[in-house]
Amino acid sequence: MSLFLPDEAATNAFATRLHAALPADIAGWTVLLEGELGAGKSTLARALIRAFGHSGAVPSPTYTLVEPYKLDCGSIYHIDLYRVAAEEELRYLGWNELEDGLRLVEWPDRAPDLAARADLQITLGYAQAGRSLDLVGLSERGSVLASKLTS
Ligand SMILES: Nc1ncnc2c1ncn2[C@@H]1O[C@H](COP(=O)(O)OP(=O)(O)O)[C@@H](O)[C@H]1O
Numbered sequence: 362m363s364l365f366l367p368d369e370a371a372t373n374a375f376a377t378r379l380h381a382a383l384p385a386d387i388a389g390w391t392v393l394l395e396g397e398l399g400a401g402k403s404t405l406a407r408a409l410i411r412a413f414g415h416s417g418a419v420p421s422p423t424y425t426l427v428e429p430y431k432l433d434c435g436s437i438y439h440i441d442l443y444r445v446a447a448e449e450e451l452r453y454l455g456w457n458e459l460e461d462g463l464r465l466v467e468w469p470d471r472a473p474d475l476a477a478r479a480d481l482q483i484t485l486g487y488a489q490a491g492r493s494l495d496l497v498g499l500s501e502r503g504s505v506l507a508s509k510l511t512s
């Protein structure tokens with residue numbers, strides 16, 4: 362599935378639709394956010410975290426690697442692996458402790474093990490003044506969700 366998002370409001374609207382399509386129990390879901398710097402990965406993550414009911418700031422996890430959100434619906438982990446150079450650096454991150462929530466992962470290619478178990482891949486790209494969005498289901502439940510969002 363491919364979409365054109367003409368402006369940031371369209372990105373936010375897509376996040377609202379994605380939130381509505383995700384199940385009530387988001388534990389163990391992993392969404393990969395791909396695309397170059399400035400493509401809109403953090404914008405989409407922020408809008409999705411807000412759609413789940415978070416009203417405060419959504420700081421970039423670039424330096425902390427993980428920003429956790431404890432919400433009524435469960436936990437969300439916003440992960441940004443841009444600064445990770447080698448996979449060994451991730452050994453102490455405690456991935457297993459992030460199993461109870463929804464993981465939104467920017468620069469997932471830095472963590473192939475995590476990417477291999479993901480449900481959805483969202484790729485953002487520059488398209489004129491806006492952005493393109495490609496959505497691919499990676500797991501069975503991810504594919505079901507992707508087709509729900511297409512219809
Ligand atoms: N659909 C869109 N069209 C145009 N600009 C957008 C769109 N979505 C987001 N932006 C803008 O693009 C930039 C994306 O930054 P950011 O989300 O931090 O990117 P990334 O996390 O991929 O590096 C922000 O300035 C945001 O306002």
Ligand SMILES: [Mg+2]
Binds near residue numbers: 402403404421441467
């Ligand atoms: Mg980002």
